[in-house]
C-alpha cells in the first residue's frame with residue numbers, strides 16, 4: 001500500500017536534502033521518489049545523507065514538470081509552510097493520512113508534493129492539488145527543512161496504512177466508492193475542455209480570465225470526482241459546444 005504513495009520534490013537545490021528525504025522515506029517503508037526538474041544532482045553528498053537508502057535514489061524518477069509527476073494520481077496533496085492567497089482545502093498530516101488510507105485500498109495512487117527550499121511551491125503549483133497540508137508549527141517559525149517535512153508526512157502515512165491508526169474520518173460519505181478517482185491528468189483534460197467550452201459559449205473572455213479557472217479547479221478538486229463523473233461532465237460540455245438545433249429530432 002505504501003508503494004502507491006509518491007513523494008514529489010519540486011526544483012530541489014541541495015543534494016543532501018534529496019538523500020535525507022530518501023532516508024526518511026525508507027525508515028517509514030516508502031520507496032517512490034519523484035524529482036521535478038531538480039537543480040541538485042544525486043551526488044556523493046546525497047548518497048551519504050541517504051545513509052543506506054541509496055536504492056531509493058537509484059530508482060528515482062526525474063520528470064520535467066509537476067503535471068507529469070502527478071498525472072497518474074487520484075489524490076494530490078501539496079504541502080505548505082504558510083497560508084496562501086486563495087484559501088484551499090487544508091488538512092493536518094493526520095487528516096491527510098486518513099484520506100490516503102481511503103484512497104489507496106481503492107486502487108488510487110497518491111502524490112505528496114514538496115516545494116523548493118527557498119520559496120516552497122508556487123500558487124500555480126498549489127492549485128494543481130486537491131488539498132493542502134500544513135504541519136502545525138510555531139507560528140513565528142513555521143518552515144521545516146524539506147526532508148524533515150517529508151519525514152513527518154511519511155510517518156503519518158505509516159501510522160495510518162501499516163499500523164492501522166487512522167484518524168476519524170467519515171470517508172467519502174461513509175461508503176465504499178464504486179469507481180476510482182479521476183487521475184490528475186483526467187482532471188486536467190476536464191479543465192482544458194471546460195475552458196474551451198466557456199470561451200466558445202462566451203461565458204469566459206480569454207482576455208480577462210481573472211481567477212475563474214483557479215476557482216473551478218478548487219471546486220472540482222475538492223469534490224474529488226471519480227472517472228465516470230468526469231466523463232459525464234465532459235459529455236455535458238460537448239453537448240454545450242454542439243447544441244442540437246431546435247426542431248432536430250432526438
Ligand code: SAH
Nearest residue numbers: 079080081114115120134135143144146149
Ligand atoms: N520558505 C518557504 C518554505 C520552504 S520549506 C516558504 O515560505 O514557503 C520547503 C518545503 O518543505 C515546503 O515547500 C514544504 O513542502 C515543506 N514544509 C516546510 N515546512 C512545512 C510545514 N510547516 N508544513 C508543511 N510543509 C512544510
